[in-house]
Amino acid sequence: MxxxxxxxxxxxxxxxxxxxxxxxxxxxxxxxxxxxxxxxxxxxxxxxxxxxxxxxxxxxxxxxxxxxxxxxxxxxxxxxxxxxxxxxxxxxxxxxxxxxxxxxxxxxxxxxxxxxxxxxxxxxxxxxxxxxxxxxxxxxxxxxxxxxxxxxxxxxxxPFILLPPPTAIGAKLASSIDIIAADVRQTIFKAVIVGYVVGCGAGFAVAILADRVDFLRRGLLPIGNMVSALPIIGVAPIMVIWLGFDWQSKAAVVILMTFFPMLVNTVAGLASTGHMERDLMRTYAAGYWQTLLKLRLPAAAPFIFNALKINSTLALIGAIVAEFFGTPVVGMGFRISAEVGRMNVDMVWAEIAVAAVAGSVFYGAIALIERAVTFWHPSVRGG
Amino acid sequence: MIGNTQTVVQANGLGLTFRTNDGPVVALTDVDLTIKKGEFVSFIGPSGCGKTTFLRVIADLEQPTSGTISINGMTPEQARHARAYGYVFQAAALYPWRTIDRNIALPLEIIGLSKAEQQERIKRTMDLVELSGFEHKYPWQLSGGMQQRASIARALAFDADLLLMDEPFGALDEIVRDHLNQQLLKLWARTQKTICFVTHSIPEAVYLSTRIVVMSPRPGRVTDVIESTLPHERPLDIRETPEFLEIAARVRDGLRAGHSYDD
Structure with missing residues (x-):
């Protein structure tokens, strides 16, 4: 028994x-x-x-x-x-x-x-x-x-100020759902999405260019490297001065943050094809674009998805932090900095929870697409 | 210039020296060779004798540094652009994101054939290499032998008269290799293609070829060219006949003469 x-x-x-x-x-x-x-x-x-x-x-x-x-x-x-x-x-x-x-x-x-x-x-x-x-x-x-x-x-x-219990955070979240929804719209649906799409798209396009034109690769990679090393708390206020208080300046920060990972990963991915695979295309007398579309881009897909995943979380962090440096009275980063000042830590935690969930959903969605697109890669099909 | 007398590959005084960081490496020197239409020519020799390099020169994957070479009367580059040859590599080099039939369709897409024509050729070549029924499998779902057969089908679908094969069965076990050798001979008889075949197996070279080019390293050069006296029809047990063994012995002698292990 x-x-x-x-x-x-x-x-x-x-x-x-x-x-x-x-x-x-x-x-x-x-x-x-x-x-x-x-x-x-x-x-x-x-x-x-x-x-x-x-x-x-x-x-x-x-x-x-x-x-x-x-x-x-x-x-x-x-x-x-x-x-x-x-x-x-x-x-x-x-x-x-x-x-x-x-x-x-x-x-x-x-x-x-x-x-x-x-x-x-x-x-x-x-x-x-x-x-x-x-x-x-x-x-x-x-x-x-x-x-x-x-x-x-x-x-x-x-003490509540040190760490509020999750139920209190949940209650705050439920009672301020309108405010939080407006913040999400401002930060995620404007700054993050626009910045992410433009940043990743630009990184990808420049990677293709750099791959095609040798001097661009030599010139752009170090500059891209430098841009990614710029401290966000230095860049964000400058973007506010240049582009104003609204979401555009935050999107610009996100573009700066997401551009480089995409550039580096795509360049590496385009170089990842084997000699034999490339020789094969050469024996078919395939043109540059044919080789790019039929061999090098599919082979680079695992690298590109890595960049998309890294950037999905970077973009969120970038947009929220950028809002600390001047913003209209809406946005997740603005709310966090304002409510911390008023000791409303439950609201801060509610925003953190929403950001964590949004980031996970964003990441998860890209990971799912990755599984569907790079099903053939050993890391997905399992050996 | 009719039938069997037509020249496919003509090399005169061909040489190739690679520039490396450790100084120049002579991969090929003074190679003179004529390959006629419908021949099955094997290139045999130890590693570094330049047999693969010679095949790659024909394919315009390497540029010779001296001498001349023409394929169907054209330069290698023109021949490549005219899609004059199909190339089978040491490994299958199938693209893992394409199913077998899409892999075979790859060169056909690049030439720009219609979908119907593509389908017809895929079906025909998959039958030829006995892979029917595996059209919608991915390469990594097949065994090594099947993958290599798929890569041969891909080269055949290209439908060039010249087939360049660089140790295509080198990584396969003896039984699979015998089987694929038999299939290759049947295929050659049926399609009347000219085949250049690189190998380092003496029985394979003797079994398959109408002519065996023996090469030796440092510097890579041709030391002997042996005409096979075997009939075109070759069952596997032809390998036990005295005639076969005699040719094999000649190949071995040629290899030994060109290659001293003292240095």
Whole structure:
């Protein structure tokens, strides 16, 4: 009946028992135990047995000979159910948590860890199930970063200004969605997109030119190198002076930042074809453009996509930082600098979260296109 | 200038010296050779004897530094622009982003043939190299032997009268090699092409050729030209006949004479 237990489950069991022995989970609960006549409200009155029950049930069932998928499901429910009640209970009692609270959070975290271990060892035959598992593992990872963050900030009562809990950031995000949407429109849909397209396009075009004309390669590569070494905090105010406060000056900064990676990568990619492949084109008496289109550009595609991926994150950073140096009263960088000044850190974090999500989506979309275009490359097809 | 007497390749006093950082390297010196239409000429010799370089000079991939060479009466550059030859490299050199049929279509796209003509030639040459059914596979999904057959199909689809092959089967195992050698002979008999074939295998050279050019290194030069007395029809077991062994012995002697291991 009992299978070889995982160390995470055993350690979780030890933590749960230690929490039980240490007794009250919060300061008010300890107060009410010390002074039973006073009417003190304290958290976890009703949910305490539930939390212990969920954790213990998950620990015990995870040691049985159930199928790996079933054990993973049990661990998932146990860990996240317990985490939910723990976080829900501490709400309104910030900074009052005692050791048992953190021990129980740690126990739930260990169970989630074991759940992820079980999931990643699964090799389901059905394609959709395999995809679901591969998405589930990073999702659980991300959720636990938020859970631990929330538990630490609310449990230990970390000052709001230092690190607001994720739920407060989420609430701020939801309540200021109009402002944030306007900021995203200004920064991402204007400065980033325009700058990225123009910067990458120019880098690509100049790379083709530099490849065709030797003196351009010798002259342009060092200049491109120099441009990429320019400090953004020096360039951004100059662009504001030249192009004004609106998004155009930010797009110009993004162009400067994205141009060089594209140039260097495309030049390298165009030189990456083998002698034999080029000789082959020569034996066909193929012209320059035919060789470029049918051999050298396809061969350069992995390099070009590398530049597109690097630039997708560079562009976002560039546009946000550039807004620190003069901007109309809208934009993600403007909002961050303004709200920091007013100590509204939850708004700052909300903007950071939106920027992180937008950057990931941008990067992910390009990575997906890359997989479709360079399916033939060993790094994509796997050897 | 009719039928078998037509000259395809004519080299006179051909020489090629590479300029390298370590000083000049003489790759070819004083090569005189005439290749007639419909011949199967093998070039054999140790590494550095210039056999590949000679093929590359014919293909206008290298420029000779002395002497003259003409292909179908043209300079190599004119011949290349007239698409006078198909070239098969040591490796298949298929483009990994194209399926097999698109790889074979590559030279046809460059010449600018119509889609229908392309389809017709792809089908014909894939049948010739027995690769039918693999049209929509990518090169990396095929074995090395199949890849090399696809590259031969690509050279054949080009449909030039001269086929230049640079150790095309060098990287393949013995069994596959025998099979491809047989197929190549059949193909040559059927298409009446002129074939220049570089190899460093004596049995391969003797089995395939009507004429064997023996070369030696430092400097690269022709030391012997051996006319094969074998019949055109050659089953694989012809390699055990005394006649075959006699030619092979002559080739070996030629190689030994031109190559001393003392230096």
């Amino acid at each position: 009992i299978a070889k237990p995982a160390w995470q489950a055993l350690l979780a069991l030890v933590l749960v028992l230690a929490a039980w022995l240490l007794g009250p989970m919060t300061v008010p609960e300890a107060d009410s135990l010390a002074n039973p006549t006073a009417s003190v409200t304290f958290p976890f009155v009703a949910t305490k047995p539930l939390i212990y029950g969920l954790l213990l049930a998950a620990i015990v069932l995870s040691m049985t000979r159930l199928s790996a998928a079933a054990r993973a499901a049990i661990l998932f429910v146990g860990a996240h159910g317990a985490a939910w009640f723990l976080l829900h209970g501490i709400y309104g009692f910030e900074g009052t948590a005692r050791a048992p609270f953190f021990l129980l959070v740690a126990a739930a975290w260990l169970l989630a860890w074991q759940c992820v271990t079980l999931l990643s060892s699964q090799r389901p035959l059905q394609r959709w199930l395999d995809t679901a598992y591969r998405l589930l593992v990073p999702a659980i990872f991300g959720i636990w970063i938020l859970i631990l963050w929330e538990a630490a900030t609310r449990g230990a009562g970390i």
